[in-house]
Structures are given as structure tokens and as C-alpha cells.
Amino acid sequence: MITAEQKPLDEIRGTIASYQRILVLGCGSCVAECAAGGEKETGMLASTLRMAAKMEGREVLIREKTLERQCVKDFVILLDDVIHEYDAVLSLGCGAGVQAVADMFPEVPIIPALNTEFLGETKDQGLWVENCLGCGDCMLYHFGGICPLARCSKHLLNGPCGGSVDGKCEINPEVPCGWQLIIDRLEQHHALDRLEHIYPPKDWSKKQGGGPRKIIREDQQR
Amino acid sequence: MEGKNTMAQLKSRSRTGAGKRHLTLALFYCQNTPESGEAERQALEGKYGSSLRLFPIPCSGRLDPIHLLKALEEFADAAYVITCPEGACRYFEGNMRAKKRIERTRDTIAQIGLERERLGMVMNTREKPKALGVIASEILDGISAFPPSPVFAKRKASKEKDS
Numbered sequence: 001m002i003t004a005e006q007k008p009l010d011e012i013r014g015t016i017a018s019y020q021r022i023l024v025l026g027c028g029s030c031v032a033e034c035a036a037g038g039e040k041e042t043g044m045l046a047s048t049l050r051m052a053a054k055m056e057g058r059e060v061l062i063r064e065k066t067l068e069r070q071c072v073k074d075f076v077i078l079l080d081d082v083i084h085e086y087d088a089v090l091s092l093g094c095g096a097g098v099q100a101v102a103d104m105f106p107e108v109p110i111i112p113a114l115n116t117e118f119l120g121e122t123k124d125q126g127l128w129v130e131n132c133l134g135c136g137d138c139m140l141y142h143f144g145g146i147c148p149l150a151r152c153s154k155h156l157l158n159g160p161c162g163g164s165v166d167g168k169c170e171i172n173p174e175v176p177c178g179w180q181l182i183i184d185r186l187e188q189h190h191a192l193d194r195l196e197h198i199y200p201p202k203d204w205s206k207k208q209g210g211g212p213r214k215i216i217r218e219d220q221q222r
Numbered sequence: 223m224e225g226k227n228t229m230a231q232l233k234s235r236s237r238t239g240a241g242k243r244h245l246t247l248a249l250f251y252c253q254n255t256p257e258s259g260e261a262e263r264q265a266l267e268g269k270y271g272s273s274l275r276l277f278p279i280p281c282s283g284r285l286d287p288i289h290l291l292k293a294l295e296e297f298a299d300a301a302y303v304i305t306c307p308e309g310a311c312r313y314f315e316g317n318m319r320a321k322k323r324i325e326r327t328r329d330t331i332a333q334i335g336l337e338r339e340r341l342g343m344v345m346n347t348r349e350k351p352k353a354l355g356v357i358a359s360e361i362l363d364g365i366s367a368f369p370p371s372p373v374f375a376k377r378k379a380s381k382e383k384d385s
Contacts, residue, residue, distance in 0.1 A: 008333075009333040009334060010333065040288055044291055047291040048291060048330055048334060051291070051331075051336065
């Protein structure tokens with residue numbers, strides 16, 4: 001899941017200050033799961049912005065709508081009937097969602113209300129943690145399902161570094177040592193021998209070395 | 223700064239006579255509050271008229287920030303929540319969740335310059351829990367010093383100007 005957090009209200013209000021008719025647009029997927037941009041958060045932000053406008057005596061139209069996904073054109077097209085009513089869209093989608101809406105409606109400013117953070121997991125209620133860098137060449141098999149790039153603070157492929165204490169990372173005693181987790185898991189799987197292999201430096205060309213990435217699946221295309 | 227509105231400022235603005243409109247309280251309450259049945263609710267709303275809008279909820283943990291914000295946006299000068307005593311929530315931690323949500327919503331309204339004190343929570347007492355009517359009366363007394371919400375003040379002024 002892609003995680004995000006709402007930008008400070010002052011920043012949001014600054015970016016929409018010059019518009020009179022604003023659609024606050026939520027996204028019902030990843031950002032809803034991380035309680036940043038779902039229907040509920042969209043309603044809260046719209047309500048807060050309307051109150052702020054009233055307190056300033058400004059006549060501004062602020063409405064809200066939530067798409068199931070902002071990053072899929074089949075859903076974004078649902079704005080076709082309403083988007084002409086607005087000067088700007090304040091999007092609570094992730095960066096991909098904001099850009100997908102902007103690509104479909106280039107004549108309307110699509111303004112981000114969120115800071116997109118990382119690929120992660122809902123660890124507990126109200127707790128999201130990063131566990132994938134989207135490197136384009138998954139190595140989780142070798143490390144017992146724990147990514148050393150995302151979960152070792154030093155991104156070591158050949159760890160551990162030796163700095164951990166009681167299973168915690170030396171950068172912060174609250175951060176679990178990724179390599180301790182890897183070793184514990186491989187031990188559980190009776191697969192510690194995988195660590196005898198020396199892993200070469202990561203080939204980052206599969207991440208962003210070749211520019212923006214894309215996936216083409218002809219069997220999925222029309 | 224907008225976020226530094228305090229009770230003192232609220233009262234100071236009230237003393238300057240910033241508006242004489244009567245205040246409206248949106249009061250959300252856990253249905254486990256004593257004497258909070260439908261008959262009592264109707265009697266209280268009859269007694270206080272438009273000064274009090276009551277919203278029963280099955281547990282204060284059901285409360286969502288959007289409920290408080292919508293109340294402040296649409297009609298209320300203050301929005302409060304009555305919860306069960308600490309450790310006495312029928313659903314274990316509903317009241318503690320409500321507390322956190324109210325605190326976060328207070329931060330939100332402070333960011334747009336609305337006083338944090340316009341949102342509040344009253345945790346009922348474990349010994350001799352108070353009835354809904356008693357707590358409602360206490361809250362109404364407590365907010366009586368507030369000036370009307372600035373959310374409505376500008377709009378009202380603008381309408382008067384237009385007419």
C-alpha cells in the first residue's frame with residue numbers, strides 16, 4: 001500500500017487561496033487505508049476549509065467527492081460530468097493519483113493535499129511501517145521475506161553491521177534491526193545457509209536508473 | 223498565531239460584546255449515560271430549545287471527528303461529548319478513543335483560528351454518575367461565556383450588510 005499524510009492546513013490553504021470553486025477529491029484505496037485521504041478524511045478537510053473560508057468572510061464553493069481510485073482512469077472518468085463546475089481540484093490521492101487526474105483533466109489545476117510517503121504495511125491500528133522500496137528486483141526469497149533494503153537502516157545486502165543491541169538498530173533503539181529479523185526468520189526456516197552467499201551491489205537500474213518505469217502487459221490491453 | 227486561541231481570549235472577546243446571539247451546543251453522548259433515554263432527550267431539547275442539540279451514540283468510541291466538524295460548520299458554537307468514566311466503557315476503550323479523536327480535532331480547528339475550547343469532552347464520574355440533564359446544564363453554563371462562533375459571525379454580518 002502507498003502511505004501518505006495530510007499536508008499542514010496552512011500550506012493547503014495557501015495553495016487554494018486563489019480559487020473560488022474547489023472540489024476536494026478523496027481516494028478510496030491506499031490513502032483511505034492509512035487514514036489520510038479516504039471519504040472520511042476528505043469530508044473532514046472540506047468541512048475545515050469551509051469553516052476557514054466562512055471565518056474569513058470569503059464566498060467560496062467547496063464540495064467533496066471520493067473516487068474509488070484516483071490512479072485508474074476508469075474511475076477518474078467519473079469526474080467528467082462535474083469537473084467543469086470547479087476552478088481547481090484539491091486531491092487527497094497519492095502522487096500517482098494526483099497526476100492521473102491531472103493527465104485526464106489538464107485544463108484544471110489538480111493540487112495535492114497529501115505528502116506521499118512510502119510503500120508499507122498496516123502494522124497495527126494507527127501504525128504504518130515502510131517495508132518495500134519498489135526496487136524492481138525483489139530479493140525477499142533470499143532474506144526470509146524481510147527486505148534488507150527497506151528495513152535495515154543502512155540498506156545492507158550483506159549484513160549485519162554489528163551495531164545492533166538486543167535486536168535494535170544503533171540509529172534508534174526503537175527501530176528493530178532488519179538483519180536480526182532476517183537471521184531469526186531464516187533460522188526458523190532452517191535456511192541460514194542462504195547468507196553464505198555474498199550479494200553483489202544492488203542493480204538500481206531496475207528502479208529509476210532508466211527513467212520513469214512502466215509495465216506493459218499485452219494480454220491485459222484492449 | 224491562529225493556533226494559540228485560548229479560553230482567556232474567548233472570554234475576553236465575549237466581554238467586548240462580540241455578538242449577542244444565543245449559543246448552540248451540539249452534545250454527543252454515550253447512551254450509557256444515566257437518564258439519557260429518548261424521553262429525557264426530548265424533554266431536554268424542549269427545555270433548552272435551539273440552544274441544545276442532542277446526539278445519542280451507542281458508545282463515545284463511535285464518535286468521529288467529522289461529526290464534531292460538521293456540527294461546528296453547520297450550526298454549533300461548541301460541540302461536546304459525554305463519555306463513560308475511565309475504565310468503565312462497556313466496549314472497553316471507546317471513551318479513550320473519543321478522547322484522542324477530540325484532541326486531534328481540537329488541533330485541526332486551532333489551525334484555522336477557531337478556539338480549541340469549542341470542542342470538549344466530559345467524562346462521567348465513576349461514583350454516582352451524573353444524569354444527561356445535569357451534565358448538559360453544566361456544559362451550557364461553562365460555554366455561556368463564549369462569544370458566538372466566528373464561523374457564523376462573518377456570514378451573518380455579510381447578510382446584514384446585503385440587506
